Amino acid sequence: MTRPAQTLAEKLCARAAGQESVEAGKIVTVSVDLAMIHDSGGPRRVAPMLQELGVSVWDPDRIVLVSDHYVPAVDSGTAEILNFTRKWARENGVTAFHDMQGICHVVLPERGHLKPGLFVVGGDSHSTTGGAFGAFMIGIGATEMAGVLATGEIWIKVPPTVRLEWRGALGPGVVAKDMMLAMCAALGMDVGNYKAIEFGGSAVDALDMEARMTLSNMAAELGGKVGLVAPDENTIEWLSAHGVAVESDWLRWRSDDDSLLEARHVFDADVLMPQVAAPHSPANADDVLSFRGTMFHQAYIGACTGAKLTDLHMAAEVLRGRTISNDVRLLVAPASTRTTAAAAADGTLAILTEAGAIMMPSGCGACAGYGAGVLAEGEVCLSSTARNFKGRMGHPTSQVYLASPYTVAASAVAGKIADPREFLLEIAA
Amino acid sequence: MSDARAWCFGDDVDTDILAPGLYMKGGIESLAAHCLETLDPDFAADLQPGDIIVAGCNFGMGSSREQAVMALNHLNVGAVVAESFARIFFRNAINLALPVVTCAEARSIAPGDRLCLDPARGVLENRTQHRVLACEPIPAHLLVMIADGGLLPHLKKKLKARVA
Numbered sequence: 290m291t292r293p294a295q296t297l298a299e300k301l302c303a304r305a306a307g308q309e310s311v312e313a314g315k316i317v318t319v320s321v322d323l324a325m326i327h328d329s330g331g332p333r334r335v336a337p338m339l340q341e342l343g344v345s346v347w348d349p350d351r352i353v354l355v356s357d358h359y360v361p362a363v364d365s366g367t368a369e370i371l372n373f374t375r376k377w378a379r380e381n382g383v384t385a386f387h388d389m390q391g392i393c394h395v396v397l398p399e400r401g402h403l404k405p406g407l408f409v410v411g412g413d414s415h416s417t418t419g420g421a422f423g424a425f426m427i428g429i430g431a432t433e434m435a436g437v438l439a440t441g442e443i444w445i446k447v448p449p450t451v452r453l454e455w456r457g458a459l460g461p462g463v464v465a466k467d468m469m470l471a472m473c474a475a476l477g478m479d480v481g482n483y484k485a486i487e488f489g490g491s492a493v494d495a496l497d498m499e500a501r502m503t504l505s506n507m508a509a510e511l512g513g514k515v516g517l518v519a520p521d522e523n524t525i526e527w528l529s530a531h532g533v534a535v536e537s538d539w540l541r542w543r544s545d546d547d548s549l550l551e552a553r554h555v556f557d558a559d560v561l562m563p564q565v566a567a568p569h570s571p572a573n574a575d576d577v578l579s580f581r582g583t584m585f586h587q588a589y590i591g592a593c594t595g596a597k598l599t600d601l602h603m604a605a606e607v608l609r610g611r612t613i614s615n616d617v618r619l620l621v622a623p624a625s626t627r628t629t630a631a632a633a634a635d636g637t638l639a640i641l642t643e644a645g646a647i648m649m650p651s652g653c654g655a656c657a658g659y660g661a662g663v664l665a666e667g668e669v670c671l672s673s674t675a676r677n678f679k680g681r682m683g684h685p686t687s688q689v690y691l692a693s694p695y696t697v698a699a700s701a702v703a704g705k706i707a708d709p710r711e712f713l714l715e716i717a718a
Numbered sequence: 719m720s721d722a723r724a725w726c727f728g729d730d731v732d733t734d735i736l737a738p739g740l741y742m743k744g745g746i747e748s749l750a751a752h753c754l755e756t757l758d759p760d761f762a763a764d765l766q767p768g769d770i771i772v773a774g775c776n777f778g779m780g781s782s783r784e785q786a787v788m789a790l791n792h793l794n795v796g797a798v799v800a801e802s803f804a805r806i807f808f809r810n811a812i813n814l815a816l817p818v819v820t821c822a823e824a825r826s827i828a829p830g831d832r833l834c835l836d837p838a839r840g841v842l843e844n845r846t847q848h849r850v851l852a853c854e855p856i857p858a859h860l861l862v863m864i865a866d867g868g869l870l871p872h873l874k875k876k877l878k879a880r881v882a
């Protein structure tokens with residue numbers, strides 16, 4: 290019998306379950322190749338549970354630990370959390386411990402932990418980011434993680450696949466973040482609930498790896514279990530530049546042509562405009578033109594979603610030779626220490642600081658209200674992050690608009706929400 | 719299960735509303751005190767043990783933070799009945815033995831309605847409206863876990879069985 294046609298998600302689940310093939314809807318127990326935990330949901334939560342179970346971690350070499358949420362400590366409470374995290378890494382022999390080196394979803398691929406075919410769990414909802422590299426990476430909660438750390442296994446229901454396809458090509462000043470916000474508005478926040486999202490089409494093929502990470506990252510905003518992009522030459526090249534050797538049969542990690550999709554939604558990249566999402570949902574997105582002139586207090590370029598090197602490059606492209614309006618402040622928190630180093634080496638940081646940007650440590654920072662840069666009562670922020678839920682960035686009455694780094698930077702110069710294309714055209718002219 | 723009061727919320731109730739990031743570094747007590755406050759400032763203070771949260775689609779969307787469930791457990795919420803749940807929240811809830819029940823007719827419930835829920839059988843009685851609402855039965859392998867008291871006690875049992 291020949292093997293039935295399978296989606297990428299089914300193939301990845303089948304491999305992890307040790308089976309020839311699995312069908313969407315089936316419940317299987319899979320072996321986990323890698324488990325990622327961070328300072329907030331990791332050691333401080335799982336340690337007492339493992340103790341209660343009376344077991345130690347199943348395999349310290351398959352655990353990656355990242356301190357990113359509470360870095361650097363802002364008070365003795367957060368300092369304790371970080372210290373506990375360090376102590377736990379030592380005591381459990383976890384050597385892949387990236388302490389204050391950047392945000393987990395960016396650090397993971399950057400330090401060579403991901404590649405196509407892996408089954409990975411992460412103690413964080415944006416773990417979907419790993420899908421950009423062809424890994425089946427899902428977010429789970431702390432108790433679930435304790436179960437994985439104890440046994441190396443997890444049960445999953447093999448998800449059906451929703452394919453989100455972008456035809457055509459993006460125009461200048463329009464980027465992956467805009468694609469995501471447009472999809473949130475068009476499809477709602479639960480189109481991917483219990484499902485695998487697979488991104489494809491010519492406009493996705495044309496994206497660099499960091500832009501694909503933005504898509505996979507915000508698959509979480511569509512409710513997706515995973516946000517997959519089938520690996521291609523770009524993926525393999527990027528991975529090898531980051532010291533990862535990929536098996537020669539990597540081409541098998543794609544959906545078979547006649548595999549069964551639950552749904553396919555097609556979008557046209559040619560006509561996409563920069564997007565802005567109004568408070569308090571990414572699904573409140575619309576063309577930037579409908580938000581032009583909206584006032585805000587803080588511009589924020591940060592998070593795993595919007596502060597990778599290419600995100601900083603976008604900001605620099607707009608900010609070169611310009612200064613930020615006196616009416617607003619611009620905070621920039623590069624996604625990782627390597628991002629900062631690369632941005633320092635290529636002159637990007639100098640452009641940002643000369644324009645008046647305030648540089649922040651690499652970490653989650655203000656994104657989820659854990660670190661520095663949170664908002665006061667009634668304040669408004671325009672942010673390159675993924676989520677603008679009520680109260681997420683600070684005071685319950687504060688408001689967050691979401692946009693691409695291009696749009697955030699352009700608006701910081703204008704002192705109100707602006708169309709970045711006007712700024713890019715000026716440069717071109 | 720005895721009569722419980724319904725607290726009604728809309729669609730897309732997110733984890734920042736259930737467990738605000740601002741209070742995440744503190745204990746569960748302070749976090750629970752701010753649970754749902756952006757939608758209803760009196761929720762935590764006025765909730766009676768066993769009360770049921772009723773919501774629309776995609777309840778618990780957003781973060782994987784388990785504190786969203788822990789806050790509800792800490793406040794002694796009896797169950798959450800919603801049209802649909804975000805997947806990580808659903809798993810977290812089962813893992814921590816908070817009954818989460820999917821009910822297509824959740825919207826018919828009004829704030830303050832008296833409810834009687836049997837999560838194992840998937841039957842929800844609205845005693846105020848004199849209606850019985852059908853709910854999705856919880857898959858068998860998860861019922862076992864809830865019966866054990868959540869994932870940890872369940873694993874403990876399993877690990878013990880392996881050793882024996």
Ligand code: SF4
Binds near residue numbers: 394592593652657674
């Ligand atoms: S940067 Fe924000 S979205 Fe990313 S992991 Fe940190 S808190 Fe989550």
